[in-house]
Every structure is written in C-alpha cells, then in structure tokens.
Amino acid sequence: MIRIFSILVGLFFTVALAWSLLWDTVQLSKDGLPTSAALEFGKAHDLKPLKLASDGPFGKFDKKQLKRGFEVYAGVCASCHSLQQVAYRSLVYAGLTEKEVKELAAKATINAKDPLTGEMKDRPGLTADKFPPVVFAGTGTPPDLSLITKARKGGAAYIYSLLIGYETSQPAELVKKFPDAKTPEGMFYNPYFANLNIAMAPPLASDDLVTYSDGTKATKDQMAQDVSAFLVWAAEPELEQRHQTGAWWILFLIFATTLAYMSYRNIWAEKKGH
Amino acid sequence: MSFPWSKEYKPSHPLMVWFDERLPLPRLIYNAVGGGYEVPRNLNYFWNFGFLAGLCLVIQIVSGVILAMHYGGDTSVAFNSTEHIMRDVNWGWMLRYGHANGAAAFFAVVYLHIFRGFYYGSYKAPREMIWLSGVVIFLLMMATAFMGYVLPWGQMSYWAAQVITGLFSAFPLIGDPLKEWLLGGFAPGNATLNRFFSLHFLLPFVILGVVILHIWSLHIPGSSNPTGVEVKSKSDTVPFYPYYVGKDGWTIGLLMIVYSVFLFYMPNALGDPENYIPANPMQTPAHIVPEWYFWPFYAILRSFTQDLLFFEARLLGVLAMFAAILVWFFLPWLDKSPVRSASYRPLYRKFFWVLVIDVLILGYLGKLPAEQPYVLVSQLATMYYFLHFLVIVPIVSSIERPDPLPFSITESVLGHDGAAKLTKD
Ligand code: HEM
Numbered sequence: 001m002i003r004i005f006s007i008l009v010g011l012f013f014t015v016a017l018a019w020s021l022l023w024d025t026v027q028l029s030k031d032g033l034p035t036s037a038a039l040e041f042g043k044a045h046d047l048k049p050l051k052l053a054s055d056g057p058f059g060k061f062d063k064k065q066l067k068r069g070f071e072v073y074a075g076v077c078a079s080c081h082s083l084q085q086v087a088y089r090s091l092v093y094a095g096l097t098e099k100e101v102k103e104l105a106a107k108a109t110i111n112a113k114d115p116l117t118g119e120m121k122d123r124p125g126l127t128a129d130k131f132p133p134v135v136f137a138g139t140g141t142p143p144d145l146s147l148i149t150k151a152r153k154g155g156a157a158y159i160y161s162l163l164i165g166y167e168t169s170q171p172a173e174l175v176k177k178f179p180d181a182k183t184p185e186g187m188f189y190n191p192y193f194a195n196l197n198i199a200m201a202p203p204l205a206s207d208d209l210v211t212y213s214d215g216t217k218a219t220k221d222q223m224a225q226d227v228s229a230f231l232v233w234a235a236e237p238e239l240e241q242r243h244q245t246g247a248w249w250i251l252f253l254i255f256a257t258t259l260a261y262m263s264y265r266n267i268w269a270e271k272k273g274h
Numbered sequence: 275m276s277f278p279w280s281k282e283y284k285p286s287h288p289l290m291v292w293f294d295e296r297l298p299l300p301r302l303i304y305n306a307v308g309g310g311y312e313v314p315r316n317l318n319y320f321w322n323f324g325f326l327a328g329l330c331l332v333i334q335i336v337s338g339v340i341l342a343m344h345y346g347g348d349t350s351v352a353f354n355s356t357e358h359i360m361r362d363v364n365w366g367w368m369l370r371y372g373h374a375n376g377a378a379a380f381f382a383v384v385y386l387h388i389f390r391g392f393y394y395g396s397y398k399a400p401r402e403m404i405w406l407s408g409v410v411i412f413l414l415m416m417a418t419a420f421m422g423y424v425l426p427w428g429q430m431s432y433w434a435a436q437v438i439t440g441l442f443s444a445f446p447l448i449g450d451p452l453k454e455w456l457l458g459g460f461a462p463g464n465a466t467l468n469r470f471f472s473l474h475f476l477l478p479f480v481i482l483g484v485v486i487l488h489i490w491s492l493h494i495p496g497s498s499n500p501t502g503v504e505v506k507s508k509s510d511t512v513p514f515y516p517y518y519v520g521k522d523g524w525t526i527g528l529l530m531i532v533y534s535v536f537l538f539y540m541p542n543a544l545g546d547p548e549n550y551i552p553a554n555p556m557q558t559p560a561h562i563v564p565e566w567y568f569w570p571f572y573a574i575l576r577s578f579t580q581d582l583l584f585f586e587a588r589l590l591g592v593l594a595m596f597a598a599i600l601v602w603f604f605l606p607w608l609d610k611s612p613v614r615s616a617s618y619r620p621l622y623r624k625f626f627w628v629l630v631i632d633v634l635i636l637g638y639l640g641k642l643p644a645e646q647p648y649v650l651v652s653q654l655a656t657m658y659y660f661l662h663f664l665v666i667v668p669i670v671s672s673i674e675r676p677d678p679l680p681f682s683i684t685e686s687v688l689g690h691d692g693a694a695k696l697t698k699d
Pocket of ligand 1: 320327407485498
C-alpha cells in the first residue's frame with residue numbers, strides 16, 4: 001500500500017518537473033541563454049594579481065605598508081568612506097605611534113552621549129572611539145570600508161583591481177550589443193565593478209595624492225596596493241594572531257592525533273581485519 | 275546491545291560501589307560506552323561519524339553559549355555586536371569563526387552519517403527508530419542553522435529570513451497569515467530577530483535530547499555493520515571500551531585538524547561575502563543563496579517553474595523541498611529488501627552511487643543563480659532524486675537478486691576457515 005502511494009507521489013513530482021522542463025526548454029529555444037554586459041565584458045573573475053605580506057598561512061602584516069595604506073585612506077578615501085568598526089586605539093597595530101593616534105582621535109568630532117546630562121553632543125574624539133560616520137553629498141552611496149575586503153569576492157585583490165582598473169571609454173562592442181549598459185552621465189566605466197558602471201570617480205587618478213611619511217614614492221599603483229593592504233588589516237585585525245595560534249594548535253593536533261592513532265593500532269593489534 | 279556475553283559492571287573501588295548502588299550512573303556509562311557495550315568487530319570508518327557528530331554538537335553548544343554572552347539580539351546592534359565579538363572580545367574571533375565553521379563541519383559529518391545509512395541499509399528493521407529520530411535531528415539541525423545564520427543581521431541573514439519565511443506564504447489561504455505570524459510582522463524585523471535568537475539558543479538542547487533518544491534506540495539492537503549480518507556469537511563483537519573508544523578517539527584528531535585548517539586559515543571560505551554587509555531591507559542582493567549545506571534543497575525548491583493544475587509553481591517547489599527530506603521517514607518501509615548492506619545488493623548499489631552524484635549536482639546547482647541552463651539540469655536532477663526514493667528503491671528492492679551473504683561477521687573478517695575454528699572453541 002505505502003509503496004503504491006509512494007510511487008504515485010514520485011510520479012506526481014516527476015510530471016510536475018517534466019511540465020516545467022518542457023516549458024523552460026521551449027522558452028530557452030526562443031530566448032537563448034541569458035547574457036549581460038557584466039557577464040561578457042566584466043573582469044571580476046580575472047582580477048589583477050596582488051601580493052601582500054599577510055597572504056598565506058604564515059602571513060604577517062607589513063606595518064610600514066599598513067601605515068602608508070592608512071595615509072592613503074585618511075588622505076583620499078576618508079572624505080567619502082567611513083571606517084566605523086575600527087577604533088582609533090587599534091591603529092597602533094597598523095604602524096602608527098600612540099602619539100599619532102592621540103592627535104588623530106582628538107581631531108575627530110564624535111557625537112556621543114554626554115555622561116552628565118545624557119544629551120547627545122559633539123565632543124573631540126578619544127582613542128577608544130571608533131571612526132565616526134561620514135556624510136556624503138554626491139551621487140551613490142560609498143560603503144563603509146571596515147569590512148570591505150571580506151564583503152567582496154576576491155578580497156584585497158578586488159579592491160586593488162577596482163582602484164586601478166578604471167577604463168576611460170567603454171569597448172565599442174559593448175555599447176553596440178548592450179545599449180542599456182552605456183555608462184550614464186556622472187558614472188565611470190570600471191570592468192571590475194559588478195555592473196561595470198560605478199558612481200565613484202577614479203579616486204587614485206594621479207600620482208602623489210598623498211605624501212608618504214616614510215618617503216616612498218606615491219605612484220597610483222603603490223597607493224592602490226597600500227590602501228588594499230590597510231583594508232585587509234581593517235577587516236581582519238586578528239589575522240596575525242589567528243595564523244600564529246593556528247600553527248601551534250595544528251602542530252599540537254598532529255602530534256596528539258599520531259599518538260592516538262598509535263594507541264588505536266596497539267589496542268587492535270591482535271584483532272584481525274584492522 | 276546487551277548480549278549474553280556482555281560484561282557486567284563490577285566496580286572495584288568501594289567509593290564506586292557506594293555510588294553505583296545509590297545512583298547507577300557509572301553502570302549506565304559502562305554499559306553505554308564502556309566495556310559492557312559489545313559492538314560488531316568489523317565496523318569501518320563510516321561508523322565513526324555518529325560519534326563525531328556528537329563532538330560537533332558539543333563544540334556548537336559550548337561556543338554558542340559563550341557567543342550569546344556578547345551578542346546583542348536587537349536589529350540596531352546585532353551586526354555591530356558581532357563585529358564587537360570579532361574585534362574586542364578576547365579570542366572572540368576564534369569563538370565566532372569556530373561556531374560558523376563548526377556548523378559546516380557538523381553538516382559535513384552528518385551528511386556522511388546519513389549516506390552511510392543509505393548505503394548500509396541502517397534504517398531497516400530493527401533500527402527504524404534510530405533512523406526516524408535521526409531524520410528529526412536533521413530537520414532540527416536545519417532549522418537551527420537557518421536561524422543562527424540570521425543572527426549577525428547581515429545582508430544574507432536578512433534576505434535568507436525573507437526568502438525562507440516567504441516560502442510559507444506559498445500555501446493557499448493560510449500562507450500569508452502564517453508568514454506574518456512566523457516573522458512577527460510583514461517583513462523580517464526586530465520581532466523576528468528576537469524569536470530567532472531565542473529559538474536558536476533553545477534548539478541545540480532539543481537536538482541533544484533527541485540525540486539521547488537516538489542513542490538509546492541504537493543500544494537496543496546495537497550497531498549494524500558493513501555486512502548487515504546480525505551478531506551471532508561472541509567472536510563477532512568487541513567491547514566498546516577500549517576498541518571503539520580507541521578507533522573513534524583518534525579520528526577526533528583528524529576531524530579537528532580539518533576543522534582547524536578552516537577556522538584558522540580560511541575562516542570565510544564557506545561563507546557568503548554579502549553577509550559582511552549590514553542588513554538593508556531596501557536593497558536586494560543580486561543572488562540570494564543559503565549556506566552550502568542547504569544548496570541541494572535550494573536547487574530542488576527552484577526547479578519548479580510552471581503551475582500544474584491548481585498547484586502554483588512556488589507551492590510545488592516548497593512541497594518538493596520539504597518532501598525531499600520527509601521521504602526519508604518512509605525509507606524503512608519503501609525498501610523491502612531483506613538484505614541491508616549495499617555491498618551485497620548489486621543493483622541497488624548502482625542506484626546509490628547515482629544518487630550520490632545526483633545530490634552533488636543538485637548541491638552545485640543550488641549555489642548558482644536560477645538561470646538557464648542550470649534550471650534545466652536541476653529539473654532533471656530533482657526528478658532523479660524523487661524517482662530514486664519513491665520509485666526505484668521500492669521496485670529494485672522487490673526484483674533484485676542479492677549476492678550471497680557471509681555466514682557471520684567473524685567469517686567475513688577471518689574467512690571461512692578461521693571462523694569455523696573460532697566458533698568450535
Ligand atoms: C546530532 C546529530 C547526530 C548524532 C550526534 C548521531 C549519533 C549517532 C551515534 C553516536 C551513532 C552510533 C555510531 C554510528 O553508527 O555512527 C549513530 C547511529 C545511527 N544514526 Fe545517528 N546521529 C545523528 C544524526 C543522525 C541522522 C540525521 C540520521 C539519519 C537521518 C542518523 C541515523 C543513524 C542510524 C540509522 C544509525 C545506526 C547505524 C547502524 O548501526 O548501522 N543519525 N548516530
């Protein structure tokens with residue numbers, strides 16, 4: 001009885017699926033496979049290679065680079081993008097001195113509860129504060145950058161590719177095939193961006209937008225690499241600790257597992273078949 | 275199972291004698307996972323996954339309880355409190371990455387555990403109750419994982435809550451009120467997050483309770499084994515302690531190594547980047563996808579694209595997705611072959627492997643956008659999935675001629691001669 005019932009249920013689903021399959025095949029033969037400008041001209045799957053000191057299982061941050069990256073963020077990106085998960089005090093781990101951090105925090109204006117009156121009030125920042133929100137008046141919504149390397153496929157390499165991947169004009173073929181994908185007025189063509197047209201003007205359009213405190217020449221490529229490295233740190237400040245803890249822990253596990261395996265062999269030694 | 279040759283608990287220390295007379299807990303442990311529990315000697319490594327699943331459950335409960343001490347279950351703070359855990363709480367990143375990757379490890383282990391059951395016919399009499407409680411556990415795990423995923427209140431959290439509760443609105447008449455009742459509003463909001471947090475904290479303990487029933491029912495007949503031939507004599511079994519404590523024990527290390535490689539070196543490899551963007555009800559992500567362990571079921575859900583008679587396409591998808599798991603409940607009665615192990619069922623074995631490939635294909639498709647040509651493939655794969663359980667298994671089990679079974683477990687391990695010698699002694 002149950003088997004007859006089950007076969008009927010199985011056939012019901014099969015018929016429903018065959019019905020969907022039939023219609024979809026008809027539809028497909030009419031429309032062809034779906035395509036889009038991003039699918040054909042996008043480069044999101046072919047990012048520019050970026051090597052960072054923090055890569056790989058033994059990766060560590062290059063603090064000099066982090067500091068340069070912070071200088072790019074502060075000098076260029078910060079006018080549009082916030083960094084709200086990052087506390088000023090933590091910047092000492094990104095190569096800044098305590099003095100620099102204190103000065104930096106003091107320059108910020110933080111809207112916080114006044115401990116005496118309970119009112120929300122502006123006050124100078126403290127090192128324990130996190131970066132404040134940024135008001136942006138232009139077109140588009142600049143995302144907070146605290147987690148950006150984790151929030152995009154490709155991570156730091158994506159940010160790097162995006163920053164130096166702007167192209168001055170769209171391929172003619174693209175505009176011919178997908179007229180809707182033509183870059184609108186006030187937008188910019190960037191094949192690394194998800195829908196190819198981004199509201200952010202090329203932020204690193206020329207060299208020497210910042211003067212590095214360590215004297216490194218601030219080329220476009222250098223700035224893009226450094227700010228990408230800094231954003232990895234901003235998103236994963238625990239990275240070094242994670243890599244180191246993991247190495248010791250896994251070494252210990254390999255040792256303990258070997259011992260456990262040997263004792264297992266020992267226990268089963270006289271039982272055949274194992 | 276307690277066989278005539280199972281050893282009885284005889285405490286040697288007077289303190290244990292005193293304790294055992296008043297509360298026979300030491301006896302219970304001895305008979306459940308100690309020298310008093312006799313287990314077939316020929317279990318292969320697929321029998322380790324139940325034990326390992328138990329370990330995963332413990333990891334999830336311990337890390338989860340500590341995470342809950344720092345998490346804020348309110349839409350205004352949920353995302354930031356998660357980042358607070360990652361950045362400010364000592365070893366908080368380890369807890370959170372451990373919990374997220376722990377869920378993945380749990381599902382990986384349980385999927386292997388379930389497919390072990392499909393292959394070796396573990397669901398057959400007298401083990402139906404173990405199987406049924408297992409399916410209940412799996413459903414509870416899915417609910418728990420889904421609600422846990424909503425807690426960080428990222429983009430994918432929000433939209434997963436939207437899509438999954440939206441499924442319930444596919445039911446005619448009661449659909450929309452049901453969805454609103456589940457969410458506590460018209461769209462996911464604070465009420466939703468609060469109840470999900472509450473239930474996500476509760477359900478693991480419910481799972482723990484059902485696991486106890488699962489193991490209790492396991493200990494009535496005892497474990498099956500790769501031959502599917504029941505235990506006949508003392509030479510077929512070995513005591514759980516030390517034999518299987520040793521065998522299960524060392525694979526803890528293996529699991530922990532794989533798990534730790536993910537936790538420490540690619541903690542976000544299995545997650546969706548979109549969930550590091552705070553929830554935004556005004557902006558739908560380009561592709562809403564669940565975590566990998568739901569992909570096969572997500573592919574099934576999306577393969578119904580056309581209405582059939584008075585069934586709306588969406589409703590068919592929802593019914594099929596639930597049915598995909600509910601059919602497992604009936605498996606013990608759909609498969610009427612008296613032979614348990616697929617090692618002796620040449621025809622069933624072939625279909626088993628087709629099922630494995632089929633589910634892998636469904637999993638692959640579940641991750642991809644619902645576009646052609648993927649939808650066509652998932653329609654075919656879904657078709658096979660249902661035909662397998664509902665049509666092929668019942669028919670194969672009545673027409674198949676199984677291969678000859680070994681006489682006993684001992685014979686299968688030692689060969690005919692060795693077994694004859696042993697049973698004579
Ligand atoms: C929290 C999740 C689970 C835990 C902790 C768990 C635990 C266990 C343990 C410790 C065993 C004995 C060792 C072994 O055979 O691996 C077992 C056996 C078994 N489990 Fe589970 N289990 C879980 C989920 C499931 C699920 C989801 C199913 C099926 C849908 C299932 C079906 C079975 C069956 C049929 C057996 C008996 C196997 C045999 O003797 O051949 N279990 N389980």
